[in-house]
Amino acid sequence: MKVYMAGKLDNMLSTTLFHAMAELGHTGLILCEPKDKYVSLGYFDNAEELIDLEKCKELGIGVIRRRIGGGAVLLAPGQVFYQLILPKNLVPFKVEDAYRKLSKPVIEAYRRLGLEVEYKPINDLVVKAARRKISGQGAGDIGRNFVFVGNILLKFEPELMAEVLKVPKESFRELLKKSLWENIGWLEREIGTAHEFEEVAHVLFESFSKELPLEGMAQLPEDAFELAQKLKEEMTSEESIREETPRRHPFIKIREGVYVRNVYHDGLEFQLVVADGKIAYLRGFGQLDRMLIGLPYSKEELIPYLNVKGVEAEKFTKLLFDS
Numbered sequence: 001m002k003v004y005m006a007g008k009l010d011n012m013l014s015t016t017l018f019h020a021m022a023e024l025g026h027t028g029l030i031l032c033e034p035k036d037k038y039v040s041l042g043y044f045d046n047a048e049e050l051i052d053l054e055k056c057k058e059l060g061i062g063v064i065r066r067r068i069g070g071g072a073v074l075l076a077p078g079q080v081f082y083q084l085i086l087p088k089n090l091v092p093f094k095v096e097d098a099y100r101k102l103s104k105p106v107i108e109a110y111r112r113l114g115l116e117v118e119y120k121p122i123n124d125l126v127v128k129a130a131r132r133k134i135s136g137q138g139a140g141d142i143g144r145n146f147v148f149v150g151n152i153l154l155k156f157e158p159e160l161m162a163e164v165l166k167v168p169k170e171s172f173r174e175l176l177k178k179s180l181w182e183n184i185g186w187l188e189r190e191i192g193t194a195h196e197f198e199e200v201a202h203v204l205f206e207s208f209s210k211e212l213p214l215e216g217m218a219q220l221p222e223d224a225f226e227l228a229q230k231l232k233e234e235m236t237s238e239e240s241i242r243e244e245t246p247r248r249h250p251f252i253k254i255r256e257g258v259y260v261r262n263v264y265h266d267g268l269e270f271q272l273v274v275a276d277g278k279i280a281y282l283r284g285f286g287q288l289d290r291m292l293i294g295l296p297y298s299k300e301e302l303i304p305y306l307n308v309k310g311v312e313a314e315k316f317t318k319l320l321f322d323s
Helices: 013-024 053-059 095-112 158-164 170-183 187-191 197-211 222-235 288-292 299-308 313-322
Strands: 002-009 028-034 038-041 062-065 073-075 079-087 117-120 124-127 133-136 138-142 145-153 252-255 258-265 268-275 278-283
Touching (some): 002 197, 013 028, 013 138, 013 222, 053 062, 062 222, 073 158, 095 124, 095 145, 095 197, 133 145, 170 252, 170 258, 268 313, 278 288
Parallel strands (some): 002 028, 038 062
Antiparallel strands (some): 079 145, 117 124, 138 145, 252 258, 258 268, 268 278
């Protein structure tokens, strides 16, 4: 399998190119960095619930729906992508085993760049010390091949990410910005050192070569660029972006284990942050807000506690979990 050092790509090629390569049956590793800024939806994401499509238009930020899993992400300069297109016999059958195996070279690459990170099932890599997410990954079958993609974040704009997410009111956007800032890391922030595409791509090439049978550099085939342009038209069409999917988004996922929610119900509004299974932030229930911080986000564990405190537990938990 070959390595394709694609460099900095515009016109959403940092997404459409690996789709085209996979559909055409070309295997290998693509390394690239987007020149443009755009939102990439996961295959199952419900854009109408999750993304402020009108705000994206105002900001000149495109939206595309990729054909593999993972969540919605903001792509921008300062993100170095690794995109593996592999024969299925090189990949473990279980999805989590595949993520774990293919994350190892990325963990090594981060270490060589000066940062210790670890795998957090199922999609993320997180900074060991700070517990901030520093890479989101996605995978799936395209054509006859298995595709695995992710990025090394050199830079990131949490404020812009918060702007493109759909919110019921601006106060919730502020909570999103805070949560993104607290839970997303990038290389320059974590180690104070700036890196360029060429250095990072070379480190990734060497790390993946230890895990996979990569044979050296090659030029991207012309037919892949031609197909990528056609795929862009399909993947950015109104029909594709606004496609109704079965996935609902009661929470906005910040990283694995951290979820943010804003609810209006019967005239009541509350905001909630759940971190690693516990209530990390709650606003909207008066004195209960502080009392519940640190407790498990679980009906079974909250109801006895609330009953002792003289709260209508059934009514409260219905709002917290079912609204």
